[in-house]
Amino acid sequence: MKHRLEIRRTPTKRTLSLLALALTAGASIAGATGFSSATFVSASSSTGSVQAAADWTPPTVAMTSPGSTVSGTVTVTATAADDRSGIASVQLQARAAGATTWSTICTATKSPYSCSWSTTGLADGAYDLRAIATDKAGYTATSATVRTTVLNTATITLADPGDVVSGTVTLKPAISAGTGWSVRVERAPLGTTAWTTICTASTSPYSCSWATASTPYGRYDLRAVATSGSTTITSPVVPDTLVDNTVRSITLADPGTFLEGTVNLTATASSTAPVASVVFQRAAAGTISWTTICTDTAAPWACAWPTTGVNDGSYDLRAVLTDTNGATATSNVVAARTVDNVTTPLTALDVQTTNGGNPNRVDAGDKILLTYSRRVDLTTITPGWDGSPLPISVSLVRNLFSTDDVTFSRSGAALNLGSVQTDNNFASLIGLFNPRFDATMTASTETVGGVPRTVVTVEIGSQVAGSIRNVTHDSTLTWFPSTQVFGLNGTRLPATAAVESGPSDKDF
Template identity: 35%
Template sequence: MRARAALLVLVTAAMAVIWAGMPGFSTAAYTASTTNTGSRVTAAADWTPPAVVLTAPGASVKDTVTLTAAATDGETGVKNAAIQYLAADGSTWVTICTAAGAPYACAWNTRTLADGSYELRATATDNAGYSATSPTVRTIVANNLLVVLGDVADAVRGSTGLSAAVYNAGLLVPVVRFEYSPADTNNWKSICTNLSAPYSCSWNTAALANDFYDVRAVAVAGGTTYYSVIADDVLADNQAPAVTMTDPGTPLSGTRTFQAAASDAHSGIAKTVIQSAPAGSGTYRDLCTINTEPYSCRFDTKSLTDGNYTFRAVATDLAGNSTVSAPTASRVVDNTVSAVSMDNPGIYLTGTVTLSAAASSNAGVRSVTIQRAPGGTTTWTDVCTDTTAPYSCSWNSATVANGLYDFRAVLVDGAGQTTISAPTAGHQVDNTPLRGYDVQAVNAVTVGKLQPGDSLTFTYNQRVNLTSLAAGWTGSAQAITVRLRDGALLGLGTTGDTLDVQYAGGAVNLGSVNLKQNFVKASKTVTFNATMTAGTTTANGLQASTVTITLGTVASNSSSLRTASTAASMVWTPSSAARDLNGVAASTAPVTEGGTLDRDF
C-alpha cells in the first residue's frame, strides 16, 4: 500500500509540473492512464499545439494563385489548416479555405479583390483541439497597373528617401512622381517628377514647417494616371529637442543619481544619454541611456578614475534630431572618502516596499541607517539599520499615514564618522485599499491600430462597487462610448494619446489611460461605439473586479486613426469616484501595464 501511495504521489507531482508549464487549459481528451487501488491518474496524449508556416506567394500576385502552408503535429496530428487574408484597410481576417489534409493549399482568386497590399496567414488545428497561427506574410495583388509607395517613416527629418514600385504595367512605360500635402487638406505639391525605374526620390523636409503631411506616388502610363495608397500623417520634424543636464553635485563618490530634463515639441523624445568626460579631454563615455521619463539613472562612480570630470546629456527625438546639453564642468569624483546615497524607491509607495542605499568608505562601513520624514520637513525617523551590503530593508508603508515622504541614508564608517546622503523627496505613500492592479489590451485585427473587436481590460486589486463606475450598472453588457484624444490636446505630446470612457449618464468612472503611443492624428479626437462588461479574477490572492471594454464601430473621425509603430507600456490613472464594496474611494495612483512591451491593440 505504501509503495502504491508513493507511486501516486510521484505521478501526481509529475502531472503538476507539466500542468504548471502550460499557458492555459487544454481541450485534449485524456487517453492514457495509470491506476492503483482507490485512485486513478490520467494523462493527455497531446499538450502541444501544432507548428505552421505559410509560404509567401511572392512580392506580387494576380489572377488565381495557390497558397500553401506547411503544418505538423508530432502527437495527435494536424486536423486542418485554414488560410486567410487581410486587406490593408480591412477590419477582419477572411478565410480563403480550410484544408483537411496535406498539402494544405488553397486556390486564391485575386480577381474578386481590389488591387493593393494584403497580409496572409495560416492557422493549424490539431486533433487534440490546439491551434497555432503562422507569422503573417505580405503580398501585392495587382491585376491592373498598380503603383505602390514604399514604406515612409512616421517621423522624418532633413532629406528622406522615398521609393515606389509599379506592378503589372505590361508594355507600358510608366513615369512616376512623388507628391506631398499638408495632412487632410488634399493640396498636393510635387516632390520629384518624371522618374523612370527604379522609382526613388529624396524629399527635403527641412524646407517645410514642422507638421504632419500626406505622401503619395503617382504613375502616368498610356495617358492614364494612377495613384498609390496615401501614407498619411507623416510628421516632418526638423526641430531639435531641448535638454538640460541636472547638476550631480561635487564631490561625487559611490553610487549616485545622474539626471537630465528633456522635451520635444513634435515627435517626442526617443532616448536621453548621460555622458562623462575627464576634464579637458572632450572624450565622452556613456554612463547610461534612458528611454522614458524621468531621464535619470544610478551610476557607480567607482568605475571612474578619481579626478575632475565634465558631465552632459544628449537627447534624441523620434525623428532623429539630437541636442547636446550645456556641459556641467569641474565636478570631482573622489572615492577615497565615505560616500552614501539613497536609492529612489518610486513615486507611489504601497504596502511593503524595499528601501535601499549605496554606501562605501575606505575606513569600512559599520552601518547604514535609512530614515524617513514627512515631505519637506526635517523630522527624521529611523526606518531600519543594516550592517552588510546591499544596504536595504523592507518597510511596511501602511504603518504611516498616507502622504508625501522624504528618505535619506546615514552612513557610519569604521572610524565612527557619520556621512548623510542627500534626501530623495516627493514619495507618495498611498495605502488606499482599492486601487488599480493592471491594464491590458488585446488586438483583434491590425497590431498598433484601434479597430472594432479590440479590447481593453482594467483590473482592480479587489472587488469594486460597479454602481460607482456607472449608475445602476450590474456588470452586464453596457453600451458606452470610448474617446481617443491626441496627446497634444492634453499637453502630453505626440505619443501621449489618451483614452477614456463615457456613457449616456456621463463619464464612466474608470479614469483615463495614457496609451504612450501615437494612435490618432495631430489634435484630433476619435470616438468608438463600444461595450463594457464586468468580471472577476484573482489579484494578489484576492478576488478582484475586471472591466473589459470591447470596441465596436467608429462613431466619429475614422480617418484620424493611425497605426502606432513603437512599443510602449500604457499607464492607467484610476478615478477616485470608483468605490470598493465598503464605499472607500479608489486610489488615483497610476498603474503601468504589466507584461511584455508591445504596440497594443
C-alpha cells in the first residue's frame, strides 16, 4: 500500500513584503490624476506530491522446542513479531529428519501462535519443526528448525540380574528407540509399589551399578523408568530378586574313602544369620542328581547315614546350609566315596604270630594277630570296646592229637574271639597245669586293596598259671572265629576258619 505526501508552497516573508509595497505604490498611483480606481491582486500557488513505504522490513519468528522426545498429541508453539504493520499469520510445519517436504501442522493468526500436533500417526524417529511468519505488509520470515524425537511405540526393558544378588551388581536397562533419555532403576519390596531409586544413567548404554550392601536383606521387584521431556516409559517388572549379603559357609568332613554300615556324616556350618538347618546329600559319583540323606536342625551338624539302604558303589557327598532368611550355601563335594556292604564278604581272613622272647615257647612279648576281611563292630567282640588296650587272659589247652588250643577270656564279660589251634604242644599234660597268661588286647584298622580291615592284636604278658615247655618243630595256626561278631554293615561273621598264611614258625 502506498501513501501520497502533498507538499504545498506558501508565500515567504520576503514575498509578502514585496506584495505590501506593491499595494502601497498602487494606492498612491490610484490617487493620482488620470489613473483608474481598479485594484490589482497578484497571487501565486503551486502543489506537488511524493509517495513512500510505511513497512519495508520482514517480521521475526522463532520455533519453540516441544522437548527432545514427544509422543501422542503435543502442543507446538512459535513466537513472532513485527514492529510496523503487525503479524498476519504464523504457519507451524514439520518434516521427518532428512526429508525435503514440509507439512503444515496449523496456521495461527493471533498470539500465542500454537496448536496441537498429533504424532500418533507418525513413525517413531527424529523430526524437524519450523515456523513461517507473514506480516500485514506481505513480508515473510522462516525460523530456524528445532529437532525432536517422536516415540509412540518405544519400549524399555530391564535385564534380570539373577535370582540372588550380592555385592555390586550391574543393572542393564535397554531402550528400543531414541536418544537423550534419562534412566533410573528402581526397587520395591516384593509385591508392593513402594519404589525406591537404586541408580541412574543418562547416556547409552544405560547401565548403572547397584551396591547391594546398602540394601536390606530381602526379596525385591525391579523396574526401569526412562524419561525424556514429558515422555515416560516404564519397563515390565523383573520380579523376586533376593538381596543377600549374608556371610555363610559350610564344610563337609570326609567320612573316609570306604563306607559301610551306618556312617556318621558331620559338617561345620557358620552364618551371620542364624543357621536353620543342614541337609546332607548324596549323588552317584560324577552326577548332579542329589538325594537328601538326612536333615539336622541344631548344632553340632551331624547325620547317621545307613549305607545299607543304597547299592554298593561310588558316591559324591555334600551338605547344604539354610539360614533363617531362607538363603542357602553349599559345601565342598567329598567325591568318589565307596559304599561296600556286600561286595566284599565278611570273613576271618588270617592269623599270624610274632615272637617277643624265646622263639621256642610262648612267653611275654609274643603276639597273636587276628585279621578280619573288613571292619567289624568292636562291641560285638566284647561289650563297650572301642579298640583301646583291654586286659584279657590267654590260656593254652592241650588236645589229644598233639595240638594246643589257644583260648581268650575277659573277666566279667564275654569275649568273642573264638580260638586258635596250634600244631605244637606247649602244655605239658592234658587237662593238667594248662598255662595261662595275662594279656592285652587292642584293635586297629589296616587298608588292603582299598578295603579297610579290623586287626585284633593280643600281646602275651606274664604267665600266671600252669607250666609251659619248649617245642622243637614249626607249626601252622588255624583260627576258628566266633559267629557272635558282626561287621559294620550288620553282617554276621561266618564260622569259616582261617589258616595262617606265610611260613610256619615255632611261636604258638
